Amino acid sequence: MPIDGTITRRALLRAATCTAMSALAGPGLAEAAYPSRSVTWVLPFAVGGATGRLARPICERLSSRLGQPFIPENRPGAGGNVGTKSVVDAAPDGYTILATSTANAINVTFDPSLPFDAAHDLIHVATLARTPLLLLVSNELPVKTLAEFLAYAKANPGKLSVGSAGPGTVQHLSAELFRAMAGLEWTHVHYRGSGPGLVDLSSGHVHAMFDNIASSLELLQGGKIRALAVTTRDPSKLMPDLPPIWTVLPGFETSGFYGAAVPRGTPQEIVDLLNHEINLAIADPAIRKAFDEIGAIPITCSARDCGGVFAAEIVRWRQLIALSRASSNG
Numbered sequence: 013m014p015i016d017g018t019i020t021r022r023a024l025l026r027a028a029t030c031t032a033m034s035a036l037a038g039p040g041l042a043e044a045a046y047p048s049r050s051v052t053w054v055l056p057f058a059v060g061g062a063t064g065r066l067a068r069p070i071c072e073r074l075s076s077r078l079g080q081p082f083i084p085e086n087r088p089g090a091g092g093n094v095g096t097k098s099v100v101d102a103a104p105d106g107y108t109i110l111a112t113s114t115a116n117a118i119n120v121t122f123d124p125s126l127p128f129d130a131a132h133d134l135i136h137v138a139t140l141a142r143t144p145l146l147l148l149v150s151n152e153l154p155v156k157t158l159a160e161f162l163a164y165a166k167a168n169p170g171k172l173s174v175g176s177a178g179p180g181t182v183q184h185l186s187a188e189l190f191r192a193m194a195g196l197e198w199t200h201v202h203y204r205g206s207g208p209g210l211v212d213l214s215s216g217h218v219h220a221m222f223d224n225i226a227s228s229l230e231l232l233q234g235g236k237i238r239a240l241a242v243t244t245r246d247p248s249k250l251m252p253d254l255p256p257i258w259t260v261l262p263g264f265e266t267s268g269f270y271g272a273a274v275p276r277g278t279p280q281e282i283v284d285l286l287n288h289e290i291n292l293a294i295a296d297p298a299i300r301k302a303f304d305e306i307g308a309i310p311i312t313c314s315a316r317d318c319g320g321v322f323a324a325e326i327v328r329w330r331q332l333i334a335l336s337r338a339s340s341n342g
Contacts, residue, residue, distance in 0.1 A: 046106050046281070046282050046285065047078055047079075047080040047106065047107065048080070049080060049107065050080055050081040050082075050083055050107075051074075051080060051081070051082045051083065051106070051107050051108070051109060052083055052085050052107065052108050052109070053067055053071050053082055053083065053084045053085065053109045053110075053111060053272075054085055054087050054095045054096075054098060054099050054108065054109065054110050054111060055067060055084050055085065055086045055087070055095065055111045056086075056087055056088065056089075056092040056093070056094065056095025056096050056110065056111065056113075056115075057086065057088050057092055057095070057113075057177060057178075057204075057205040057206065058086060058088040058177075058203075058204050058205025058206065058207040058208060059086050059205075059207055060205070060206060060207035060210070060227055061177065061205055061206040061207060061224065061226070061227045062113075062143055062206070062224035062225075062226035062227055062268060062270065062306065062308070063111045063113055063270060064084060064086065064111075065226040065227075065302075065306050065308075066111075066140050066141055066226070066270050066303065066306075066308060067084055067111045067140070067270075067272075068084050069293075069298070069299050069302045070082075070140070070290060070293045070294070070299065071083065071084050073289075073292075073293040073296060073299065074289055074290070074293065077289055077292070077293075078289065082109075084111075088204045088205045089204055090178065090179075091115055091119070091177070091178030091179045091180040091181045091184070091202075092113060092115040092116065092119075092178065092180075092181065093115075093119065093123075093126060093180075095110065096110060096112075096116060096128070096130060096134075097127070097128055099134070099273070099274070099275060100128045100130075100133045100134060100275060100276075101275075102275050103275070104274065104275040104276060104277030104278040104279075105278065105279075105282075106274060106278055106279070106282035106286070108274070108275065109137075109272055109273070109274055109286070110134065110272065110273045110274070111270065111271075111272060112130070112134075112136065112270065112271040112272060112273045112322070113181075113182070113268065113269065113270050113271075114181070114182035114267075114268050114269045114270075114325065114329065115178075115180055115181045115182060116130040116134075116273075116322075117130070117269065117322060117325035117326045117328070117329050118180050118181070118182065118185055118329045118333070119180045120326050120330075121326070121329060121330045121333050122179075122180040122185070122329075122333060123179075123180055130273070130322075131319075131322065131323060131326060132276065133275070133276050134273040134274065134275065134276060135273060135274050135275070135276055135278055135283055135318075135319070136271055136272075136273045136318040136319050136321070136322045137271075137272050137273060137274055137283050137286045137287050137290070137315060137318060138271055138272040138286060138287050138290035138291065138312070138313070138315075138318060139269075139270070139271045139311045139312060139313050139318060139321055140270040140271055140272065140290070140294065140308075140310070140311070141270050141294075141303055141308035141309055141310050141311055142267050142268065142269050142270070142308070142309045142311055143224050143225060143226065143267060143268040143270070143306070143307055143308045143309065144224075144225065144242045144243055144244040144248045144267055144268075144307060145182065145183065145186055145222050145223060145224055145225075145242070145243040145244075145266060145267065145268060146222070146223060146224070146225060146228060146239045146240075146241070146242055146243070146251075146254070147161070147190070147220065147222055147239065147240045147241045147242075147243070147257065148210075148213060148220060148221045148222070148223055148228055148232075148237050148238065148239055148240070149161060149213075149219060149220045149221075149237065149238050149240060150213055150214070150216045150218065150219050150220070150237060150238075151214075151216070151235075151236070151237060151238060152216040152219075153219050153220065155240070156238065156240075157240060158240045158241040158255055158257065158259075158260055159260065161220070161240055162194055162196075162260065165194070165196045165198065166194075166195075166196065169196070169197040169198075170197045170198065170199070171198075172196075172198040172199070172219045172220060173198065173199045173200075173201050173217075173218045173219050173220075174187050174191075174198050174199070174200055174201065174218065174219065174220045174221060174222075175200075175201045175202075175203055175209035175210075175212060175213055175218040175220070175221040176200065176201070176202055176203065176209065176221065176222065177202075177203060177205050177206045177209060177223065178202050178203065178204060178205065179202050182222075182266060182267075182268050182269075183206065183209075183221070183222045183223050183224075184200070184202065185266070185329070185332065185333065185336065186222040186243055186266040187200065187220075187221075187222045188200075188336050189264060189266065189332060189335065189336040190222070190257065190261065190264065192335075192336045192337075193261045193263070193264055193335075193336075194261060198219075198220075201218050206223050206224065206227035206228075207227065209221055209223070210223065210227060210228055210231055210237070213231075213237055214231050214236040214237050222243065224268055224306070224307075225248065225250060225251070225306050225307035225308075226306035226307070226308065229305075229306060229307075239251065239254055240254070241254055241255050241256065241257045242254050242255070242256050242257070243256075243257055243264070243265065243266045243267060244256060244265060244266075244267050245258050245265045248307050249304075249307070250304070250305075250306070250307035251307070263335075266332065269325050270308075271318065271321075271322065272286065272290060274286070280315075283315050284315050287314065287315035287318070288315075290312075291312045294310050294312050295312075
């Protein structure tokens, strides 16, 4: 059967139009289809921490909105550095996202030997939330208030063991700042994330721990551990009866910071898309409710401003680390 000339002309016109669109789109054409497959959202701490509690509902929302699975994957180790390094080394194509936290800002100062720089090797695409930490104690410790804890620690120098989610984490540095400012002596025990440390706290293997409400809430509600105070200057809306540590140690204030980042070199179109969709997710009432349930304070920013927000967090923790060291030496 002969080919119809009209169809041929239409086909040629269609082809010419597609060629023109491709020329106009240029290098960004490939990114326009993002995401075309599953995306891995790396959680650099053990299961059960605030990082996962904040990221998982956002992954569900992105999966629904963008039509491809956004899969949270725990890669714990070295205070978050194992998971962070895996994202730094990943292809800059938007298919590997890092759940960032205060640990990333701390380590720029705390561990200058790291083979990467989270401020320069990553593009910070979104902020998620800020969370207060709690001073937690084992039920076996004979204290029920912040004042009693301080008195007991001072009366028993070197006898307390205090857990953390790993060296250089906000939990570790909060404990160190508290110890230094109060003039205490204790043994620090590092874990591969909050979960394992809280298990040991609830069983009495360590005496105290600084950690997020999100990680510890289930154990607190079950009466397995006790909370004595919050690390923010203002009380937590979720636990308004807990006093801020500031009231007995003026100048003490720490909090957890959470965001999202991708490898340096990721196309701006993808950065802008992720920023837009994550900000929309945080505005969703269901996600706001999930944040409220763990005491998280939602924060958002534009793609352009995210790097500056992270830079400010680095400065903040550099000052706190210096204060901690000065208090120890004084």
